[in-house]
Amino acid sequence: MNQHEVLLRLKNVSKVYQMGEVEVPALKEVSVDIMSGDFVAVIGASGSGKSTMMNLLGCLDLPTSGRIFLKGKDITRMPESDLATLRGGTIGFIFQQYHLIPSITAFENVALPLEFLEYGDAETTVKVKRLFSLVGLNSKMNNLPTQLSGGEQQRVSIARSLAADPEVILADEPTGALDSVTGRNILELLHKLWKEEGKTVIVVSHDLRLAKYARTIIELKDGRIKDVRRRR
Amino acid sequence: MKFSKAFRQALNMVLHSRLRSWLTILGIVIGVAAVIAIVSMSQELERDVTGQFDSLGADLLTLTAGSSRAAGFSPGRPGGFPGGATSSEEDIVLGASDVQVLKGIPDIITINTQISGSADLYYVAERGSVRITGVDEDTWSRVANIDLANGRTLGPADTNVIVIGGRIADGFFDKRLGINQAVTIEGRLFRIVGIIDDQSTSVYMPLDAAYGVLEDKEKGVYDTIILRVKDEDRIDEIINEVEKRLRLSRHVTEKEMDFTISSNQEAQKQRSEMMGSMTTFLTAIAAVALLVGAVGVMNSMFTSVLEKTKEIGIMKAIGARNGDILKIFLMNAALIGLIGGILGIILGILLSGFLPYLMGETAGMMRMFGSGGTTSAKVILLGIGMSVVLGVLSGLVPAWKASRLKPVDALRYE
Numbered sequence: 001m002n003q004h005e006v007l008l009r010l011k012n013v014s015k016v017y018q019m020g021e022v023e024v025p026a027l028k029e030v031s032v033d034i035m036s037g038d039f040v041a042v043i044g045a046s047g048s049g050k051s052t053m054m055n056l057l058g059c060l061d062l063p064t065s066g067r068i069f070l071k072g073k074d075i076t077r078m079p080e081s082d083l084a085t086l087r088g089g090t091i092g093f094i095f096q097q098y099h100l101i102p103s104i105t106a107f108e109n110v111a112l113p114l115e116f117l118e119y120g121d122a123e124t125t126v127k128v129k130r131l132f133s134l135v136g137l138n139s140k141m142n143n144l145p146t147q148l149s150g151g152e153q154q155r156v157s158i159a160r161s162l163a164a165d166p167e168v169i170l171a172d173e174p175t176g177a178l179d180s181v182t183g184r185n186i187l188e189l190l191h192k193l194w195k196e197e198g199k200t201v202i203v204v205s206h207d208l209r210l211a212k213y214a215r216t217i218i219e220l221k222d223g224r225i226k227d228v229r230r231r232r
Numbered sequence: 233m234k235f236s237k238a239f240r241q242a243l244n245m246v247l248h249s250r251l252r253s254w255l256t257i258l259g260i261v262i263g264v265a266a267v268i269a270i271v272s273m274s275q276e277l278e279r280d281v282t283g284q285f286d287s288l289g290a291d292l293l294t295l296t297a298g299s300s301r302a303a304g305f306s307p308g309r310p311g312g313f314p315g316g317a318t319s320s321e322e323d324i325v326l327g328a329s330d331v332q333v334l335k336g337i338p339d340i341i342t343i344n345t346q347i348s349g350s351a352d353l354y355y356v357a358e359r360g361s362v363r364i365t366g367v368d369e370d371t372w373s374r375v376a377n378i379d380l381a382n383g384r385t386l387g388p389a390d391t392n393v394i395v396i397g398g399r400i401a402d403g404f405f406d407k408r409l410g411i412n413q414a415v416t417i418e419g420r421l422f423r424i425v426g427i428i429d430d431q432s433t434s435v436y437m438p439l440d441a442a443y444g445v446l447e448d449k450e451k452g453v454y455d456t457i458i459l460r461v462k463d464e465d466r467i468d469e470i471i472n473e474v475e476k477r478l479r480l481s482r483h484v485t486e487k488e489m490d491f492t493i494s495s496n497q498e499a500q501k502q503r504s505e506m507m508g509s510m511t512t513f514l515t516a517i518a519a520v521a522l523l524v525g526a527v528g529v530m531n532s533m534f535t536s537v538l539e540k541t542k543e544i545g546i547m548k549a550i551g552a553r554n555g556d557i558l559k560i561f562l563m564n565a566a567l568i569g570l571i572g573g574i575l576g577i578i579l580g581i582l583l584s585g586f587l588p589y590l591m592g593e594t595a596g597m598m599r600m601f602g603s604g605g606t607t608s609a610k611v612i613l614l615g616i617g618m619s620v621v622l623g624v625l626s627g628l629v630p631a632w633k634a635s636r637l638k639p640v641d642a643l644r645y646e
Contacts (some may be wrong), residue, residue: 055640060548061640062641081553081555083551084553086555087549087551088550089551092550093549099545104244112550115237116551116556117551160550161550
């Protein structure tokens with residue numbers, strides 16, 4: 001996909017959570033375009049709807065109303081299995097708590113998305129090794145997640161997000177559980193991926209350092225877009 | 233996701249929740265072992281009983297005193313329990329007059345009168361209780377189709393000689409007993425002339441000798457009369473004829489009939505039905521054990537789904553389809569079933585060999601133990617198949633539930 005094409009489009013998207021008998025609106029009539037090749041920061045205070053927006057952008061959840069288009073396809077009308085395949089091949093996730101599977105090694109964690117896409121063993125090994133070298137963790141491939149530090153786990157998580165060679169990297173508070181130095185390293189790694197690998201990076205965070213790296217900043221407040229700033 | 237990769241994930245799940253997995257597997261092991269042991273033992277017992285009846289022949293009738301009590305068990309045969317009157321029922325007995333009546337029926341070609349009871353057999357300084365059957369030595373060989381391991385059957389002019397069951401010859405006393413060796417029964421000396429190829433503790437001797445050994449038996453009174461008929465196809469007709477003539481001679485009506493005549497065909501049918509009911513009952517108990525195992529698998533799987541909710545969410549986020557999750561969890565359940573099945577079969581085989589010792593040393597059970605268990609390949613395959621299917625069925629609902637989890641909800645699960 002060429003740069004400056006719309007990769008993700010949210011059109012009048014609202015999300016309402018049902019809490020018992022009470023309806024809690026998390027996003028209200030949000031419309032935004034995310035361009036291919038962009039580095040997007042979604043910022044806002046706690047409760048502003050950042051995580052909801054991330055779930056919707058990542059096709060992990062469906063809106064209550066409105067439509068979401070990924071590469072021109074309306075995902076709100078897709079069955080879950082198609083959505084899973086689309087998600088696996090198009091979007092790589094990085095979570096605040098890393099979300100690595102604890103019972104398998106770092107190598108196996110990174111290989112997992114490829115197993116779901118039914119890659120052969122040889123191809124998987126080559127790809128995974130390249131990713132470990134990209135995130136600078138060659139020596140720890142065979143460690144279990146519990147044998148890695150927070151920063152290292154997040155690097156494994158980043159490697160996993162890149163495994164299926166997705167167009168979009170979606171990171172939810174990737175520095176939230178890390179100290180400031182490690183957090184900065186992770187942001188730099190994401191920036192490097194954006195710059196060198198040509199990925200579209202969307203980071204949901206309240207980390208103000210993010211502004212330094214992002215080209216587009218979407219600010220949310222009370223479930224609505226307060227401001228969209230694009231840097232040239 | 234490829235089968236091999238899903239299998240590795242499933243195996244990983246089993247290995248990483250070892251205690252729970254093993255407890256679940258234990259449930260399946262107990263259920264499968266119970267089924268295997270019961271089915272194996274039932275099959276062997278059925279073969280044993282069928283074998284006994286087959287060797288008896290379909291052209292034999294058993295006559296006993298007393299009404300409707302004799303059917304079902306084989307006289308003149310190891311392990312048989314002659315029914316009917318005993319000499320304590322002095323008013324209802326079979327005697328010489330009955331034999332005379334039977335001799336007048338042309339369809340009957342052989343008549344063998346028998347008495348039976350228990351006595352102690354002495355050999356050197358050892359003693360053991362045995363089942364004594366006194367038989368008419370002239371005709372016994374024509375009604376009792378026994379396989380001899382050694383020696384001969386009883387014949388005309390035999391007096392103080394006996395034919396013994398295989399267990400008495402081997403394993404009953406410290407020393408083996410052989411042909412022409414002498415033993416003492418109730419103070420009388422007997423010479424062994426034949427050893428039966430079985431595992432019974434029966435002793436057969438001429439009728440006159442038996443009257444001397446079994447003190448409560450009155451001479452001329454019989455416990456059982458075995459009849460061989462000319463034409464086994466007409467057996468029902470002959471039974472009617474025997475009944476008619478005996479009723480006349482014994483002055484009883486059909487309702488007051490004080491004797492019972494049964495064919496081996498009928499006895500075999502009754503025994504088979506009894507065996508069938510027993511097997512069904514025991515299998516039902518084993519099935520309950522297996523069901524409890526299945527509930528265990530289901531419980532474990534539900535716990536596993538709960539425990540792994542977040543992982544399911546992660547897998548879904550990184551590209552797992554519903555089918556992939558279903559595959560992994562079903563394989564997990566099948567694997568638990570398979571491991572449980574294999575271990576259950578091993579335990580079942582051991583049990584089917586060991587249980588007879590605990591339950592008592594009847595001939596059939598001892599024979600089964602002697603042959604090191606008789607679990608057939610069919611039963612083994614059935615056991616493995618059953619446990620895997622059971623595992624998969626028990627895991628179906630939890631696995632389905634896991635596969636339908638919404639990724640966003642699963643990721644949020646704490």
